[in-house]
Structure formats: structure tokens, C-alpha cells
Amino acid sequence: MSASNLSGNNLPATFFLTGIPGMETIHIWIAIPFFIMYLVALAGNAALVLIIIMDSALHEPMYLFLCLLSITDLALSSTTMPKTLAILWLHAGEISFAGCLAQMFCVHAVYALESSVLLAMAFDRYVAICDPLRYTTILNHGVIGRISLAGVFRSVAIVSPFIFLLKRLPYCGHRVMAHTYCEHMGIARLACANITVNIVYGLTVALLAVGLDSILIAISYVFILRSVFCLPSRDARSKALSTCGSHLGVILVFYIPAFFSFLTHRFGRHSVPKHVHIFLANLYVLVPPVLNPIIYGARTKEIQSRLLRMLHLRKDSA
Numbered sequence: 634m635s636a637s638n639l640s641g642n643n644l645p646a647t648f649f650l651t652g653i654p655g656m657e658t659i660h661i662w663i664a665i666p667f668f669i670m671y672l673v674a675l676a677g678n679a680a681l682v683l684i685i686i687m688d689s690a691l692h693e694p695m696y697l698f699l700c701l702l703s704i705t706d707l708a709l710s711s712t713t714m715p716k717t718l719a720i721l722w723l724h725a726g727e728i729s730f731a732g733c734l735a736q737m738f739c740v741h742a743v744y745a746l747e748s749s750v751l752l753a754m755a756f757d758r759y760v761a762i763c764d765p766l767r768y769t770t771i772l773n774h775g776v777i778g779r780i781s782l783a784g785v786f787r788s789v790a791i792v793s794p795f796i797f798l799l800k801r802l803p804y805c806g807h808r809v810m811a812h813t814y815c816e817h818m819g820i821a822r823l824a825c826a827n828i829t830v831n832i833v834y835g836l837t838v839a840l841l842a843v844g845l846d847s848i849l850i851a852i853s854y855v856f857i858l859r860s861v862f863c864l865p866s867r868d869a870r871s872k873a874l875s876t877c878g879s880h881l882g883v884i885l886v887f888y889i890p891a892f893f894s895f896l897t898h899r900f901g902r903h904s905v906p907k908h909v910h911i912f913l914a915n916l917y918v919l920v921p922p923v924l925n926p927i928i929y930g931a932r933t934k935e936i937q938s939r940l941l942r943m944l945h946l947r948k949d950s951a
Contacts, residue, residue: 644800645808648733648820650716650726653915654811655908664721667915670923671714677926678703684939691935694772695761698754699929701781702883705747706922712739713918717813733815734796740816740918742792744891745838747921748846749784751887754880755850755857756780762877763860791838798831799824812911814918847888854881882928883921890917 652660685691685700716736719725728736760771795817802824812819821831854877861874890913930936 645730645804645806647727647729647808648815648823649809650720650728650813650815651809651811652717652720652726652813653908653911655906656912660721664718667714667721667919668718670919671710671718674706674710674919674922674926677930678706678922680940681926681929681936682707684936688939691939692774694757694768694777695754696935697774697777698750698757702747702750702754702925705743705750706925708739708743709747709918710922712736712743713814713915717915720813728815733820734799737799737815737817737820738792738796740814741795741838742788744918745788745791745842746784747887748843749787751880751884752846752850753780753784755853755884758877758880759853759857762857787842791842794834795831798834802826802828802831811907813915816914843888843891847884850884879929879933883925886924886928887921890920893917 651657653663656663681703682700685696685703713736716725716728757772761768764771799817799820802821803826804823805825807823807825810819810823817831817835821828821835857877861877893913930940
């Protein structure tokens with residue numbers, strides 16, 4: 634029998650997600666902070682998107698990229714958290730094979746897109762500080778649109794092969810996945826076949842997408858900080874460091890949990906407890922959407938003033 638027929642005959646109709654293994658007795662309590670964080674992420678990112686879209690004065694490159702970042706944060710948290718809460722509260726762990734692949738695709742594609750957005754924001758800061766006279770020429774709306782489309786195309790292109798790599802595998806009746814959502818290696822490890830190709834391709838995608846983005850961001854900030862400390866005015870240095878500080882905070886919030894989860898998943902599976910890994914996997918898709926609006930809202934006066942104005946207008950109308 635051919636390999637393709639074998640894999641086709643062994644594709645399960647459904648998978649069952651168990652939640653966080655070893656912590657089943659406190660699932661209901663774990664779900665409460667997850668739910669609160671999810672609400673904060675929805676409210677904060679939706680507010681940022683509305684403020685930026687409604688105020689034409691904020692239709693500048695930095696804020697347009699921030700709007701795109703908030704949209705990806707909304708997508709990232711909403712792709713995983715509703716199912717996670719259903720598992721933790723309602724024990725609704727069953728998910729169709731097609732639904733699992735769709736969730737896996739969305740999680741990885743949106744995460745890769747968010748990495749692209751952070752790289753674009755680093756480029757925005759580089760141009761604004763290192764070549765300010767050409768800022769509006771280099772980063773016009775057409776360029777921003779092309780950068781956004783390129784990020785979407787790259788994310789879809791690198792994540793799409795995951796679907797074919799998983800569908801070619803036989804699963805031999807293995808349906809139970811110790812996780813709260815579907816992700817590539819979690820599905821692949823259920824297969825009763827060699828998954829070396831999946832491991833190698835997953836590692837390649839991580840290194841060439843998120844890894845390369847983080848290196849390029851680091852290089853851009855070397856030039857940015859060098860230019861900042863060469864500014865003659867102390868006020869100018871302070872303002873430049875303030876805008877860069879917000880972006881650096883978002884970068885650290887995004888990459889540190891992701892890299893830790895990635896490294897433990899591939900190289901520390903036997904030394905890091907399973908429940909710790911699954912808990913971290915939830916945090917790296919939830920913490921950035923929660924903290925990004927707070928970081929930018931707290932450090933960006935334009936966002937603060939417009940949010941207060943919007944709240945004041947709503948209070949007056951009520």
C-alpha cells in the first residue's frame with residue numbers, strides 16, 4: 634500500500650485536547666486569569682484600533698503599524714483563547730481534524746505576521762531617527778501597504794506547508810493531545826511515523842522567520858541607539874529614547890516567551906515539566922496582546938490624550 638493511501642486512511646476525524654496536563658483539578662481557577670487577560674487584550678487592542686482609525690492625525694507610519702500590531706494581537710488571542718477557555722471550563726476538548734489544522738495554521742501564520750510587523754516598526758524607528766528628512770518620502774502610505782502585504786504573504790507561504798506535512802502522516806488512532814490548542818509539533822508528535830521532516834521544517838521556519846526578524850531588529854537598534862546618542866539636544870535624545878523604549882518593550886514581551894517556549898519544546902522536553910511548557914505556550918499567545926496596548930498607552934502621549942478625549946465624549950453623551 635502506498636504511503637499516501639496509508640496516511641489518508643489514518644487521518645482521524647477528531648482530536649481531543651486535554652488542557653494543561655497534571656493541573657486538571659484547578660483548570661477552572663486557571664481559566665479565570667486567562668479570561669480576564671483575554672478581556673483586557675480585546676478591550677485594549679480594539680481601543681487602539683478605533684483611536685488610530687478614527688483620528689486622521691494618527692495616520693502616520695508609526696501609528697499605522699501600531700494599528701496593524703493590534704489587529705494581529707486580536708487575531709492571535711482570539712484564535713486560541715476561546716477554545717482554551719472552553720476546555721478549562723466546559724471540558725470541551727474535542728476538535729475536528731480540519732478544525733485543528735485550521736487553528737494551527739492561524740496560530741503560526743498570525744504569530745509570523747506579528748514578527749513581521751515588529752520588524753516593520755523597527756524599520757520605521759530607524760528611518761525616523763537615522764534619516765528623518767526623508768521619513769515621509771520613504772514611508773508613505775503606498776510603501777506601508779506593500780510592507781503589510783509582504784508580511785501577510787510571507788506568513789501564509791511559510792506556514793502553509795505545515796498542513797501538507799501533517800496530512801501526509803498516519804496517526805494510527807492517536808487522538809489525545811496534551812495541550813489547550815493545536816500547534817504544529819503537538820499534532821506531529823501524535824503520528825505513528827517518522828516526523829524528522831516536520832521537525833526540520835519547523836526549526837527552519839522558526840530560524841528564518843522569527844529568528845531572522847529578531848536579528849534584523851537587533852541590528853536596526855544598534856544603528857538607532859548610535860544615532861540617538863549622537864543627537865546634540867538632551868530633549869531630542871530623551872524623546873527618541875521614549876518612542877524607542879515602547880517598541881523595545883513590545884519586542885521583549887513578544888520574543889522572550891516565544892523563544893523560551895520554542896527552545897523547551899524542542900530541546901528541553903524531558904527536563905521541563907509538560908504542564909510548565911503548556912502554560913508557557915498559552916502565555917506567549919496571550920501576554921503580548923495584553924501588554925502591547927498598555928505599553929503604548931502608557932508611553933505614548935498622543936494615544937493617551939485621544940483615549941481620554943474619547944472617554945470624555947462618551948461620558949458627556951451619556
